[in-house]
Amino acid sequence: MDVWSSLMDGFATALTPMNFLYAVIGVLLGTAVGVLPGLGPAMTVALLLPVTYALEPTSAFIMFAGIYYGGMYGGSTTSILLNTPGESSSVVTAIEGNKMAKAGRAAQALATAAIGSFVAGTIGTALLAVFAPIVVEFAVSLGAPSYFAIMVLALLAVTAVLGSSRLRGFASLGLGLAIGLVGIDSVTGQRRLTFGQPLLADGLDIVVVAVAIFAVGEALWVAAHLRRNPLHVIPVGRPWMGRKDWGRSWKPWLRGTAFGFPFGALPAGGAEIPTFLSYVTEKRLSKHPEEFGKGAIEGVAGPEAANNAAAAGTLTPLLALGLPTNATAAVMLAAFTTYGIQPGPQLFSSQGPLVWALIASLFIGNLLLLLINLPLAPLWAKLLQLPRPYLYAGILFFATLGAYSVNLQAFDLVVLLVLGALGFMMRRFGLPVLPLILGVILGPRIEGQLRKTLQLSAGDPAGLFSEPIAIVVYIIVALILVWPFVLKLIRRNRPQAAGAPSAPAAPSGSSAPSGSSAPAELPGRQEPAARTETTVHAPGSGHEDRTVRSDKKETP
Amino acid sequence: MSSLPTGLKGRAELGVALLLGAAGVLVFLDASRLSVPYSQSDPVGPKTVPFIVAGLLVVCAILLAVNVMRGGKGEAEGGEDIELGHPADWKTVLPLAGAFVLNILLIDWAGWVISGTVLFWGSVLALGSRHYIRDGLLSVALSLLTFYGFYLGLGIALPAGLLEGIL
Known part of the structure; x- marks a missing residue:
């Protein structure tokens, strides 16, 4: 078993005392920052990137592994103890989790979330270890035309499928691609969009862009709408579960994992859809359906497992294809490139030890999360009470420090402020952040692949379709783009079928926190989510949304 | 929301x-x-x-x-600490941006310790804290700590500026 021996080598690297220490630091930092309101895992990685520049790549990535899972886990604590979720992937957890906490079962909710995350994370990481090499084997045979097609798919899918308004998604994507253009054109050496400013010639540092959009934009946005009356944090002791809770949790954990991993691995998967699907499934299968909406443990166990399994799934295309599918993966890709490492099929052969150490430390990070977080839960709950002025001033302070320390140029801080203002505007007008970040990171790569493709075909556009995989991917792209129009057509022919009954559940619950926007909007978090639905917007009609009912599935 | x-x-x-x-x-x-x-x-x-x-x-x-x-509009983003019921509070945002700009202007000349203090102190006050003295001390401590932390821990020399020779 090649995978097995490589993985064991990875463990050997990851378990050296120094690297283990970095894993512990990563898990602690990741959870702490993930618990803090307003800070998601993407921002955590972006803020901590400069700090890791002094480390060697292996140690840095071991730390990132801890931060990644820690950040995912931290979000669930927040959503259970404070009824408002930080990441869109925790929206579903908040529904039942907070009800449980209010009913005095916070300890059990946190326990099932923690253990479920561990189970899902471990299975997910194992699947990653098995599947990534397979994907690599397949990917090695792909040429520039296929890569171009796959990257186009990733961009369009994230833009068109996630988020509530496709039009605003594409607007955000356009801005991201424009930002990605800044700098010297790699082929002809000409400067694009630099406006004669020599400091722009090298392009905008991705760390600065990410920190600006995630951290500065968020801090300014929160400052504009700071909650006047602070939220009530539910006090909690050490998490634990009784026999009955275990009995009700283990199946949802496994089913959640089964939903989460494949969705995470898809180009537009993300964690929102599987958490939502898991919730609906658990509700239907539960022996206690009457408890749903009042604090059913299955409703926490399933979605939390789905969330973490999706987090692991996301790493498959990132490592094997160099394709980020969510904001955190995008920032990690940026981190890879700053170390001169190109994720993609060659990564496993050229940087094998590093990749396997990373995967091994994902296993370790998962276990550490469980061991550290069960006893520390009361402490994390205290973090939620940090006075908000300090929290957001701190975010600005460390954002500045992080962006400045990359190049030690005050000019970067100007960029930080300008893009921070852009991030503010995007939050204000509902432009999703994820397409912008992916546009900045993937834009230059897509252009590179496009030019390579046409170089190979000597300028003949038919070269774009010269590989079968590319053709398949273009068909999927076409389907994604055409689908809403088909849906519209179907609706128009059967107006009474979907029009009237969904009217009261207009998309009022805005649930698009940092990172990515939620496709699954749950009608009013306080209400029992009896009618769960996904809203799909067509381009050019952010207002009249058509609503896809998914409760149809509940009545077989 | x-x-x-x-x-x-x-x-x-x-x-x-x-x-x-x-x-x-x-x-x-x-x-x-x-x-x-x-x-x-x-x-x-x-x-x-x-x-x-x-x-x-x-x-x-x-x-x-x-x-x-046609009446379409983007949904403003929600979050833990966000209350969308009231209009944007520019009295908080503008001083906050001011503190940020001040930091940009000061950082190369006065150095990180001074500009960072200004940034944190200004931000905390803009965000509504009223513990002037405590916040000031905290700001200085945070700036000094990061300055030495980056220098000793990461080998990154943030600008000392006016305090060159003292730090």
Whole structure:
């Protein structure tokens, strides 16, 4: 078993005392920052990137592994103890989790979330270890035309499928691609969009862009709408579960994992859809359906497992294809490139030890999360009470420090402020952040692949379709783009079928926190989510949304 | 998490369309002045992608403008500490941005310890804390700590500025 021996080598690297220490630091930092309101895992990685520049790549990535899972886990604590979720992937957890906490079962909710995350994370990481090499084997045979097609798919899918308004998604994507253009054109050496400013010639540092959009934009946005009356944090002791809770949790954990991993691995998967699907499934299968909406443990166990399994799934295309599918993966890709490492099929052969150490430390990070977080839960709950002025001033302070320390140029801080203002505007007008970040990171790569493709075909556009995989991917792209129009057509022919009954559940619950926007909007978090639905917007009609009912599935 | 009061807001979003359009035109103008050396090795050239991006931006700008005129609007983003019931609180945001600008102006000349203190102190006060002395001490401590932390721990020398020789 090649995978097995490589993985064991990875463990050997990851378990050296120094690297283990970095894993512990990563898990602690990741959870702490993930618990803090307003800070998601993407921002955590972006803020901590400069700090890791002094480390060697292996140690840095071991730390990132801890931060990644820690950040995912931290979000669930927040959503259970404070009824408002930080990441869109925790929206579903908040529904039942907070009800449980209010009913005095916070300890059990946190326990099932923690253990479920561990189970899902471990299975997910194992699947990653098995599947990534397979994907690599397949990917090695792909040429520039296929890569171009796959990257186009990733961009369009994230833009068109996630988020509530496709039009605003594409607007955000356009801005991201424009930002990605800044700098010297790699082929002809000409400067694009630099406006004669020599400091722009090298392009905008991705760390600065990410920190600006995630951290500065968020801090300014929160400052504009700071909650006047602070939220009530539910006090909690050490998490634990009784026999009955275990009995009700283990199946949802496994089913959640089964939903989460494949969705995470898809180009537009993300964690929102599987958490939502898991919730609906658990509700239907539960022996206690009457408890749903009042604090059913299955409703926490399933979605939390789905969330973490999706987090692991996301790493498959990132490592094997160099394709980020969510904001955190995008920032990690940026981190890879700053170390001169190109994720993609060659990564496993050229940087094998590093990749396997990373995967091994994902296993370790998962276990550490469980061991550290069960006893520390009361402490994390205290973090939620940090006075908000300090929290957001701190975010600005460390954002500045992080962006400045990359190049030690005050000019970067100007960029930080300008893009921070852009991030503010995007939050204000509902432009999703994820397409912008992916546009900045993937834009230059897509252009590179496009030019390579046409170089190979000597300028003949038919070269774009010269590989079968590319053709398949273009068909999927076409389907994604055409689908809403088909849906519209179907609706128009059967107006009474979907029009009237969904009217009261207009998309009022805005649930698009940092990172990515939620496709699954749950009608009013306080209400029992009896009618769960996904809203799909067509381009050019952010207002009249058509609503896809998914409760149809509940009545077989 | 209800939608913001309508009225003023519906039209403000046209500014976004304007910005998108302006960005599109900018990208187009910038790309059109690039020279395209004919070369067998690069049939796509440096202009193609910028033109596509410019087109995307302009099309989005137009569609967004139409969408807004028809009454469509983007949903403001929610979050743990966000209350969308009231309009944007510029009395908090502007001083906050001010503290940030002050930091940019001061950082190279006065050094990180001073500019960082100004940034944190200013931000905390802008965000509504009223413990002037405690916040000030905290700001100084935080700046000093990060200065030495970065220097000793990471080998990154943040500018000492006016305090050169003292630190």
